[in-house]
Amino acid sequence: MARVRTTRGVGLHQPQVNEHHLQAPGLPEDGRLRLLSFNIQVGISTERYRHYLTRSWQHLLPHTGRAGNLQKIGALISDFDLVALQEVDGGSMRSGYINQVEHLAQLGAFPYWYQQLNRNLGRFAQHSNGVLSRLKPTHLEDHPLPGPAGRGAILVRFGEGEDALIVVMMHLALGAKTRAMQLSYIRELIGGYRHQVLMGDMNTHANDLLETSPLRDLGLIAPQVEATFPSWRPQRCLDHILLSPSLTLERVEVLAQPISDHLPVAVEIRLPDALTVDTLPVLS
Numbered sequence: 001m002a003r004v005r006t007t008r009g010v011g012l013h014q015p016q017v018n019e020h021h022l023q024a025p026g027l028p029e030d031g032r033l034r035l036l037s038f039n040i041q042v043g044i045s046t047e048r049y050r051h052y053l054t055r056s057w058q059h060l061l062p063h064t065g066r067a068g069n070l071q072k073i074g075a076l077i078s079d080f081d082l083v084a085l086q087e088v089d090g091g092s093m094r095s096g097y098i099n100q101v102e103h104l105a106q107l108g109a110f111p112y113w114y115q116q117l118n119r120n121l122g123r124f125a126q127h128s129n130g131v132l133s134r135l136k137p138t139h140l141e142d143h144p145l146p147g148p149a150g151r152g153a154i155l156v157r158f159g160e161g162e163d164a165l166i167v168v169m170m171h172l173a174l175g176a177k178t179r180a181m182q183l184s185y186i187r188e189l190i191g192g193y194r195h196q197v198l199m200g201d202m203n204t205h206a207n208d209l210l211e212t213s214p215l216r217d218l219g220l221i222a223p224q225v226e227a228t229f230p231s232w233r234p235q236r237c238l239d240h241i242l243l244s245p246s247l248t249l250e251r252v253e254v255l256a257q258p259i260s261d262h263l264p265v266a267v268e269i270r271l272p273d274a275l276t277v278d279t280l281p282v283l284s
Contacts, residue, residue: 011142015112015133016102022111031271032250036077037199037241038264039086039171042095043069070100072259074107080266083108083132084154084169084199087260090115090126101130110134116142118171119150129154129200131169138164145170146185147178153200155189163274166193170200179204184214195272196220196244201262205237219245223252224265231258241267 043066077083085104089095105113110132119127131140131154139157153170168186173179179202190196196218202209206222209215220242227234234254239262243249248270255264 010144013114013140013142015114015131015137015140016105018102018105018109018111018113020106021109031273033082033269033271034080035082035084035197035199035241035267035269036080036264037084037086037169037201037239038073038077039201039239039260039262040069040073040100041087041260041262042066042089043073043100044260066095069259070103071107072257074104076255076257076259076264077104077108077110077132080108081134082167083110083130085130085132086171086201088115088128088130090117090128092121092126093123094125099126101128101132104130105132108132112136114140114142114154116152116154118144118152129169129171131156141189143185143189145172146181147173147175151182153182153186153189157193159275162194163272164193165195165197165271165275166190167197167199170198170202172200172202172204174203176204180213183209187214187218190218194244195246195275196242197247197269198240198242201239203238206240206242209240209242215242221245221249223249223267224254226254228254228263228265230261231263234263238262239265241265243267243269246272 088100091097091099101113101115112133114131116129117126129152135158137156141155143153145151145153151171151173153168156167158165172182210222222240222242227237228239229236250270251268253266255266257264
C-alpha cells in the first residue's frame, strides 16, 4: 500500500495555557525582556563526538538520564521571559511519551507555550520546535519552511500596530541552498515590522546571515560572537538571537551549560517606550 503523505500548511494558532502558572509574574517593570534560544537535542547529553555513535540509540529509545537533563534545562529557562526551543520531542516512545515543550513550560513556570510538530514519526519520534512565554502572544503563526519536510518557524507577535514586537523562532536547514530559501521566506514574514527578533539554531555563522543571506538588507544586529557548537569544545557559532536596531541590547551571553550538543544563547533587551509592560498582554 502506498504511503499517504500530507502537506502541512501555514496555521494561525492560540498558545497552550499552563493554568497552574497564570499568576506568574510577567515582564519586569523596567521594560526589559530576557530571551533564550536552546537546541536541547531531545534531552540527550553529548560530551564527545563519539557519543553521536555510542548514544545514538537514545534518539529512538527512552533512557534514564533524560529526565535529569530536562530538570536542568527547566531550572535554566526559569530565569527568562521568552524561550525558543529546537529539537524537542512532542511525546513519543523515546521521551517516555512526555511532551517536552509542555513539560519544560511546567518546570519553568511559563503560562504560555506552543509546540510546532515538524516531523511526525508516530510513536518513534515527534520532532518539534517550541516556544515558552511569560507574555500572552497577541498573534501566533506556525510556518513550515521551504525545502524538504521537517523544518519550521514559529512567528509570535506581541502588541499591535507599527510598534508591535515580532519574534520568529526557527531551526534552519544544514544545506546552504535550502537555508537561503528558508531565510527568504522568513524575510517576507517580518519585512513589514519595525521591531524584530530572530531566534534559533540557524546552522550558519552571523557573517553569512548579515552579509550574504536574504536578511542582509534589514540592518539586523548579531550581538553574540561566542561559539555554541559543539558544547564540549565550542568552535562554530550556529545559534543566534538577531535583533533589529530599534531594540536596545542590555546583555548577551552564551551560557556554559553543556546539557545538549549546543550551548544556549541568552540576550536581554530593553523594549521601546511604546512597547512596555503596560501595553503588552501579560496575563489573561
